[in-house]
Amino acid sequence: MALRKIVKQGDPILNKKSRMVEKFDKRLFELLDDMAETLYAAEGAGLAAVQVGVLRRAAVIDVGDGLIELINPEITASEGEQREQEGCLSLPDVWKTTLRPAKVQVKAQDRQGVWRTYEADGLKARAFCHEIDHLDGILFTSHAVEEADE
Secondary structure (H helix, E strand, C coil): CCCCCCCCCCCHHHHCCCECCCCCCHHHHHHHHHHHHHHHHHCCCEEEHHHHCCCECEEEECCCCCCEEEEEEEEEEEECCEEEEEEECCEEEEEEEEEECCEEEEEEECCCCCEEEEEEEHHHHHHHHHHHHHHCCCCHHHHECCCCCC
């Protein structure tokens, strides 16, 4: 495993749509392992392959209850809404209140290519949405909402 450099805002790769993963092989396993190590070293909640310069539909998420590897993920259902502070490892020191679904259902393959379904709410739902957006070339700031002054 190795730490990878996290791509920062301004790099055009962050605005590109990632390609589907078709080969479930040693290169993919190495990428996933490196992404997990990079995520933990950066103390983040999620990391998409594009954030380490790889245009493949792969992401890792850990919101405190164990690592989840998502290959070719897609949101298949969502409900409700949540407004919460969100940040991004590619936009250090930027925090915005975003509007995201309160609950999501995500279908994704694991590292062996087996399709799995995940149900998530709260922070985990936000992390799934955030990382899948990255795979579509979308930054979290596009979901930012203005907070009314109190």
